[in-house]
Each structure stands twice: as C-alpha cells, then as structure tokens.
Amino acid sequence: MKIWSSPSRSAIKLAALATTASLVLAACGGGSDDEASGKADADGIITVKLGVVGPKTGPASLYYEYMAQDFEAFSDDFEEQYGVKFDVVSEDDQASPEETARAVSKLINEEGVHAILGPPLSGNALQVADTVQRSGVPWLLAGPNADEIINYETQPNWAFQTNFTNQQIMSILGERLWADDAKVGIVFSGDGFGQSNLDQLKLWAEANGHELTVEETIQPGAADANAIVKRLEDAGVESVFMGITQGADTATVTRSMEQAGYAPATVMTTGTILTNYKDVAEPSQWENIQIVDPRNFLEGGDKWVLDQVQEATGDAPAIPTNNISTYAMLDIYAQAVKEVGDASDKEAVRQAIEDIKTVHIGPDLTIESPFSADDHKLYTDDPATWFTYGFDEDFNLVNLGTAAECLESGC
Amino acid sequence: MEAVVIGLVLGGLYALLAQSFVLTFITTRTLNFAVGEFVALGAFAAIAVSSWSWLPTPGKVAVGFLAAAVVGALVYRFLVLPFTTQGEHDVRWLLSTVAVSFVMLNLITNVEGPSPQRSDTARISGTVDILGAGVGKQQLVLAGLAVVISLLLIVVTQRTSVGLMMRAVSQDPDTASLMGVSPRAVGAASYFVAMGLAGLAGVLYAATVGASPVMGETLLVASIAVAIVGGLGSLWGPLLGGALYGVLSQVASYQWGAIWGETAGLLLVIVVLVAKPEGLLGRRMEVKL
Known part of the structure; x- marks a missing residue:
C-alpha cells in the first residue's frame, strides 16, 4: 500500500517548492512586530512570534524543509481551530552548533520570540539546551530524539518533545x-x-x-x-x-x-x-x-498529516516522522496559547503545555494527558x-x- | 586480503580525483579546491540528460564529463588565472577556488535540492568475487578507469606534442611562452581535462551512491591526501598514493574500526610530508639563486 508519492525530482519543482516555502515563511515571518503581540486582536486572533531554528541551507536542509512544509499546510488550520496565528521568525543554523547558538541567542535576545521551534538535530539542540532553559522560553522540540536534551532535575523545565526519544x-x-x-x-x-x-x-x-x-x-x-x-x-x-x-x-x-x-x-x-x-x-x-x-503511517491521523502535506505542498513530506511530530507540537502550543490568551505570559503557556489534556494529530487521532513535570515526552515506551x-x-x-x-x- | 582488495578498489576512486589535482598542479601550479563540486556537477549533468533516450549511455557520460570540463576551463580563465599574475608567491587562487566551491555548492543545492537523487546512467549492478572479497562492479569500473586514464595521461604527456607543451609550461612557463606555447591555453586545457575527470568520476560514483550536492565533498580530503602521498608533480603518483591510502585506511578500519581508517590515511600523509615533502614519486624542485 502506497501512502505518499515519491518527491518530484525536477529542478523546476524543487525551485518552486523552495520559492513557495520561502514565501510562506516570509508571509508568516514578515509580519510586523506590532501584530505579533501575543495577545488577541480585535478579531480575537492571537498572533504568536514563533522562532524557528533549522538548517535552511546546506546538505541537511531537509531538516528545515519539513517545518516549512507544515507551516504551509497547516497554518490556516491552526488559526481557524484555535484562533492562533504563527508569525514565524526563522533563523538558519546551517546544521552547525556554532550557528545554532548564534541563531537561538538572536531569537531570544533580539527578536524576543514567544517560543522556539527547533533546532531539529539532536547535537545542535544539546548545544543550546542550557541557554533556552535559562531564558524561560517554551522550547518546542519536534525533531530531536536525544533524551539528554531535557534535564528534568532543572524545574520548571521549558522543553517538550513530540518525537519519540x-x-x-x-x-x-x-x-x-x-x-x-x-x-x-x-x-x-x-x-x-x-x-x-x-x-x-x-x-x-x-x-x-x-x-x-x-x-x-x-x-x-x-x-x-x-x-x-x-x-x-x-x-x-x-x-x-x-x-x-x-x-x-x-x-x-x-x-x-x-x-x-x-x-x-x-x-x-x-x-x-x-x-x-x-x-x-x-x-x-x-x-x-x-x-x-509510535506513529501509524498507514492510517488515521498520522497518515492524514502526511497526506495533507503532500496535497498542500505538492511534494512528499520531507521527513515524515518529523512532519507528524511538528504538527503535534504546533497543536499543543496553539492550544496552550489559546487557553492562556497571552503568548507573552510564557510561564503560564509553559504550564498550560505541561497540563494539556488532549493532543490532536489530524481529525481522528488524540493522545491524552501526555506530559507531567518530569515527563515532557509525547510518546511512551509501551x-x-x-x-x-x-x-x-x-x-x-x-x-x-x-x-x-x-x-x-x-x- | 579482503581489506587489501577493497582498499585497492577504493583507492582507484580517490586516484581518479587526485589526478585532477595533479594535472592542474603540473601545468599551472594551482589546485582547484572546488573539485568536489565538479564531481556533483558531472553527476547532475548526466542525470539531466538521462531521459534522452536517443543518446546512448556513453553519450550521457560524455555530457557529464563535458559539463564539468567546460565550467572548469571557464573557472580557470576567470577565477584562477587573474589571481596568479604576481608570480609564484601569488596564492590568491587559494581563496578564489574555495569561493568557487561555496558558490557552486549553493547553486547546485538550490537547483537540485539537498537530497541524493538516483542515477541510473552507467549503473552496473552486482558484485564480483576477487580473492574472497565481494567487490561492487561499479567500484571496479571506477578503479579500472583510474588506471586506464592515468596511463593515457602519462602516454600523452610523454609521447605527444601536446604533452611536450605541457611539460615545457610545467618546467618554465616564461621560456615556453617565448617558444610560442601559450601557458594560458595549456592551463585552460589542463583545467578542462582535470575537471572533466572529476565530472566523469561523479557520473560513475553517483550510480552507486546517488547524486547530491555534497557527494564530492566527502571524497575531497582523501583525494588531496592521495595526491600529496603520491606526489603532486607526478601522474604516476595518484595510482601509488591511491593504493597506499586505500589499503592502509581499509586495513586500519578492519582492524580497529571505521573511525581509525581515515585517521590512518591522514597519518600517512603526515609521514610522507615529513620524510619526502614532494611526495613518494614527486621530484624535488631545486632553484638556482
């Protein structure tokens, strides 16, 4: 049973994808800082300034592409479902620890983001783990699998993982x-x-x-x-x-x-x-x-996410496992922001994430109460x-x- | 014995790329640090014409060679030659070729994407048993090609008028110029052939590992090491260097683990640089003051 088609190999399609992804991110990230106040506007939409770190360039750029694909495919859904709009501020970490440290520092100190998604590679995430923890910014780890990234001895902990570890x-x-x-x-x-x-x-x-x-x-x-x-x-x-x-x-x-x-x-x-x-x-x-x-790639919500990415972008999911985990993470964060009503109240948003009742992956897959103070992992080892x-x-x-x-x- | 056989075969791939360094060094005293990207360029050029059913496989391979060769000659003319005008100590070409590497890498990545692409051009499936070692036929072809091309280059440089011009430019470009030989033309021709060889290696290597923008980068260190061990001034050098580097790195990998393989090969480079800086088959250049 085939679940999604092979990615296009033509240069034109790749260029089109790159352009589209850039435009989407630019559209999301190009909004003014005023709009991304983290509070509800007149229409009740909360615009969140979300820092996204990943290898936009270089040989590992697939590890950025899957995030771009998810924003392209699902941004409108989250806005419609939770009234939360993502104003993406993206930084290229070039898959290097040094660039990751620079990128994360810029997002926290200069951009003042409400939360950080990425970096997707474990080694780079380990490099900035202490920095993000100290900053008190919700850290959305949808990509890396290393357990060592989260040190549960430090509480409250700001990092959450939606990939398996x-x-x-x-x-x-x-x-x-x-x-x-x-x-x-x-x-x-x-x-x-x-x-x-x-x-x-x-x-x-x-x-x-x-x-x-x-x-x-x-x-x-x-x-x-x-x-x-x-x-x-x-x-x-x-x-x-x-x-x-x-x-x-x-x-x-x-x-x-x-x-x-x-x-x-x-x-x-x-x-x-x-x-x-x-x-x-x-x-x-x-x-x-x-x-x-832990994901069912062949049916249900996990497959739905992959199909939606394929349909919206015209290309196969760049990293299917991470496309799903990013969707789950955005769902969790959007719910938390909606509940708190103010993304700039990071402490409250972090607590709302930790206390989340139901994580939605697609229309028909849910995971109940996955987190606690000393367990920030979406999946279990059952x-x-x-x-x-x-x-x-x-x-x-x-x-x-x-x-x-x-x-x-x-x- | 298995490690030796695999090492010799792998050394062939490195030798083919090392020949690119040797060719340009002999005639222009420059090295193109963008060789890895020319490997990728050749591979992607072959993929671009892979759907042309009217073109036979040798023609597609030739496209890979020519694409890299033509770009190589242009790079020499516009990005290497202008940075070698101030004598032997003018090494600005070091920076310009590194810049070419970055530019080409980003261009290829932007056009083709970062993922490896399947290449069926000149793909030869299956393995053969050589002295108890299973060797991929594709790898064997690459190794054989390295030997044939090296011998061909040696014959050309020693037995033809083109080779005579190359040797003349190599030994004394100023005097060769006075004799009507254009060092620039010889340099451009060298870059044409050298980068064409890198492109050729790319076409054949991509049939095994797929074509990706960084496919040549991983071969670069080993190829430079092979060229240095054999001697940058000798066309025989890459064959000897490739054999030594390949066998040593494989034996070390078999004995102590893969992490020690490349380390052992690079230790060999250090030993050669200390004991015989001109390389095992290189000739010491003495300058009369």
Missing part, C-alpha cells in the same frame, strides 16, 4: 534485538543523534544484563562501509541496529552488507530511513529491514502502542503488527 526506542527494540541471546551490533552516525542512540542502547543493555558486541560509527557521506560490515560479520553479530541520521548513509551500510553477502537475522532501524534511502538503495537491500515507530514496519518491493511501508506482537510471535 532514543531511550524509548531502545526500550521497544532491546528485547527484539537480544531475542534468543543473539549477538547485537550497532552502526551509528557520527553525530548527536547517533551518539545518543549508542548511549541509550548501551544503557538498556546494561540494565537488562546484556552486552553490545560491536559498536561501529559511520561518518556522513562515507564512501563505503565494507570494514564496518566485516567487523560485524567477524564478531558473529546476528542482530544489527542502525541509528543513522541520513537514509543515504543507511544505504551505504546495507549496500556493503549485500556486497559482503552478510545477512543478519534481524536488522532494525528508525524512521530516518524514510528519508533519502529509497533513491540510493535496491529492493534486495531493504527486504529484511524493519523499523519501529510496545503495545508502537508499530513495526517492513517494506515491500517499492519501499512502501508494510505494517507487521505492534511491537508487542512482534516480540511475542516474531515478525
């Missing part, structure tokens, strides 16, 4: 990977996301009396992964987890696996494979790969609520059952 995915995957006492290896990207994956997998293994047999890192854009695969094979690894940021790098690993004739019994990865993988891999390389995710997916020949997702079902009966 690496600790959660390891809880779901751990038993699956170590089933039948298999030897487990991890290939992780040499960035904050990959490192957090490694740390959390090791923590889970340690807590559950297991040992990680092989740890291998792959640098972004690596020409080959032959040595990595050989080391996995020589160590007798039967279960491989790939915690890799870019799907293209995942393809490098699976290509080398095929080349070496190495076929471990279990190969698991994350939703990052949905980005940049298909176009540089072959069906024979993905036939044994499975992913787990295997019954996570889905396991495989892929068909055309790289369309196939729902293999819940993570709990796959643990019991195998998938």
Whole structure:
C-alpha cells in the first residue's frame, strides 16, 4: 500500500517548492512586530512570534524543509481551530552548533520570540539546551530524539518533545534485538543523534544484563562501509541496529552488507530511513529491514498529516516522522496559547503545555494527558502502542503488527 | 586480503580525483579546491540528460564529463588565472577556488535540492568475487578507469606534442611562452581535462551512491591526501598514493574500526610530508639563486 508519492525530482519543482516555502515563511515571518503581540486582536486572533531554528541551507536542509512544509499546510488550520496565528521568525543554523547558538541567542535576545521551534538535530539542540532553559522560553522540540536534551532535575523545565526519544526506542527494540541471546551490533552516525542512540542502547543493555558486541560509527557521506560490515560479520553479530541520521548513509551500510553477502537475522532501524534511502538503495537491500515507530503511517491521523502535506505542498513530506511530530507540537502550543490568551505570559503557556489534556494529530487521532513535570515526552515506551514496519518491493511501508506482537510471535 | 582488495578498489576512486589535482598542479601550479563540486556537477549533468533516450549511455557520460570540463576551463580563465599574475608567491587562487566551491555548492543545492537523487546512467549492478572479497562492479569500473586514464595521461604527456607543451609550461612557463606555447591555453586545457575527470568520476560514483550536492565533498580530503602521498608533480603518483591510502585506511578500519581508517590515511600523509615533502614519486624542485 502506497501512502505518499515519491518527491518530484525536477529542478523546476524543487525551485518552486523552495520559492513557495520561502514565501510562506516570509508571509508568516514578515509580519510586523506590532501584530505579533501575543495577545488577541480585535478579531480575537492571537498572533504568536514563533522562532524557528533549522538548517535552511546546506546538505541537511531537509531538516528545515519539513517545518516549512507544515507551516504551509497547516497554518490556516491552526488559526481557524484555535484562533492562533504563527508569525514565524526563522533563523538558519546551517546544521552547525556554532550557528545554532548564534541563531537561538538572536531569537531570544533580539527578536524576543514567544517560543522556539527547533533546532531539529539532536547535537545542535544539546548545544543550546542550557541557554533556552535559562531564558524561560517554551522550547518546542519536534525533531530531536536525544533524551539528554531535557534535564528534568532543572524545574520548571521549558522543553517538550513530540518525537519519540532514543531511550524509548531502545526500550521497544532491546528485547527484539537480544531475542534468543543473539549477538547485537550497532552502526551509528557520527553525530548527536547517533551518539545518543549508542548511549541509550548501551544503557538498556546494561540494565537488562546484556552486552553490545560491536559498536561501529559511520561518518556522513562515507564512501563505503565494507570494514564496518566485516567487523560485524567477524564478531558473529546476528542482530544489527542502525541509528543513522541520513537514509543515504543507511544505504551505504546495507549496500556493503549485500556486497559482503552478510545477512543478519534481524536488522532494525528508525524512521530516518524514510528519508533519502529509497533513491540510493535496491529492493534486495531493504527486504529484511524493519523499523519501529509510535506513529501509524498507514492510517488515521498520522497518515492524514502526511497526506495533507503532500496535497498542500505538492511534494512528499520531507521527513515524515518529523512532519507528524511538528504538527503535534504546533497543536499543543496553539492550544496552550489559546487557553492562556497571552503568548507573552510564557510561564503560564509553559504550564498550560505541561497540563494539556488532549493532543490532536489530524481529525481522528488524540493522545491524552501526555506530559507531567518530569515527563515532557509525547510518546511512551509501551510496545503495545508502537508499530513495526517492513517494506515491500517499492519501499512502501508494510505494517507487521505492534511491537508487542512482534516480540511475542516474531515478525 | 579482503581489506587489501577493497582498499585497492577504493583507492582507484580517490586516484581518479587526485589526478585532477595533479594535472592542474603540473601545468599551472594551482589546485582547484572546488573539485568536489565538479564531481556533483558531472553527476547532475548526466542525470539531466538521462531521459534522452536517443543518446546512448556513453553519450550521457560524455555530457557529464563535458559539463564539468567546460565550467572548469571557464573557472580557470576567470577565477584562477587573474589571481596568479604576481608570480609564484601569488596564492590568491587559494581563496578564489574555495569561493568557487561555496558558490557552486549553493547553486547546485538550490537547483537540485539537498537530497541524493538516483542515477541510473552507467549503473552496473552486482558484485564480483576477487580473492574472497565481494567487490561492487561499479567500484571496479571506477578503479579500472583510474588506471586506464592515468596511463593515457602519462602516454600523452610523454609521447605527444601536446604533452611536450605541457611539460615545457610545467618546467618554465616564461621560456615556453617565448617558444610560442601559450601557458594560458595549456592551463585552460589542463583545467578542462582535470575537471572533466572529476565530472566523469561523479557520473560513475553517483550510480552507486546517488547524486547530491555534497557527494564530492566527502571524497575531497582523501583525494588531496592521495595526491600529496603520491606526489603532486607526478601522474604516476595518484595510482601509488591511491593504493597506499586505500589499503592502509581499509586495513586500519578492519582492524580497529571505521573511525581509525581515515585517521590512518591522514597519518600517512603526515609521514610522507615529513620524510619526502614532494611526495613518494614527486621530484624535488631545486632553484638556482
């Protein structure tokens, strides 16, 4: 079952998308500061000055594009539904920690934003975590998965995550990977996301009396992964987890696996494979790969979000997992602002987020009371609520059952 | 043995790009630090004509070569040559080629987007077994091409009048100029061929990893390292440098993990620079004062 079409490859369409996204952001972000007072205007519309940080330029710009897509697709919906309009002030972090620090500082100190969405990459978010926490600005983390970004010892905490976290995915995957006492290896990207994956997998293994047999890192854009695969094979690894940021790098690993004739019994990865993988891999390389995710990409509200993005932008969701988590985050924030009635009362808005009753993802998916003072994560690590997916020949997702079902009966 | 075979094959890819550095250095004493973007340019040019069913695959590959070659010659004429006018110590071309790299990267990204695009031009699927190592046929073609092109360049420079002009310009551009040889024309021709080779490598490499604006960047460090190890003044150098760098980095990766692979290769560069700064096959230039 195909859920959304492949992205357009023509230069014209890409240019059109870039232009459209820019115009949308310009339209949202170009409003005067007077309009974005954070209070209701005569029509009852509250215009929020929302700082958005992400890699607008450079090789990681997909991690900005998904936010632009969501604003393009859903801004009017949120305004209509909650009476909250987003006046976006965007900053380019170029996917670098230094630029992220500069961008966040500018948004807080010069722009005086009411909240910050991003940065989407874990390593960069970690870099500015203390700064944002100290500033007392609601921090909307729809992209990064690293648990380390939120330090719950500091209260009240200003950060909220609507993507799953690496600790959660390891809880779901751990038993699956170590089933039948298999030897487990991890290939992780040499960035904050990959490192957090490694740390959390090791923590889970340690807590559950297991040992990680092989740890291998792959640098972004690596020409080959032959040595990595050989080391996995020589160590007798039967279960491989790939915690890799870019799907293209995942393809490098699976290509080398095929080349070496190495076929471990279990190969698991994350939703990052949905980005940049298909176009540089072959069906024979993905036939044994499975992913787990708390979202149902094939039906219900999660699929609705992806379909809406496709319809509104004319292109496939840039990073499907993050398109959904951004929608959820904007829904949460818009509700909180509506309830408080004044976005500039950040303390009250933060509390309203923490106390939120129902998160809406599309018209027919809700998540009830996800947050508490020491839990700012939208999802839980209950295997019954996570889905396991495989892929068909055309790289369309196939729902293999819940993570709990796959643990019991195998998938 | 597996690491050695894979290392030699991978070294071929680096050698092909290193040849781009060597060619321009021999004739113009400049290096184009935008080589990585020329790799991407060649790959995307081939993709742009991939739907032309009337054009056979070699023609599409040639388009990739020519697109990079023509832009390369123009870059030399307008962005390298003007910054080399003040003698041997004029190294403003360093900055201008780095600027070209940034400009091209952003242009390609804006036009094509950041995501890798599938390229089926000259794609050869499957693997072959060489001494127990599974080697991708595409990688093997790249390595073979590096050897063939290197030999071809050596024959051209040593046995033809074009090569004679190149060697003359290389040794003494002023005297060559007095003899009716245009160092500018030779330089432009060198950039044409060198960047064309980068484009060619891009077309073939993209068939494996897809074409993306940054596809060449990741090869750049290794290619420069290979050129330095072999010797920037020798057309044989990239072959030897590629073999050494490829094998050493692969053996280190196999033994100690991937993170040590590139490190080992760069340590080799440092050792060579200390022991033989002109590279293993380079010739020491002595200047009479």
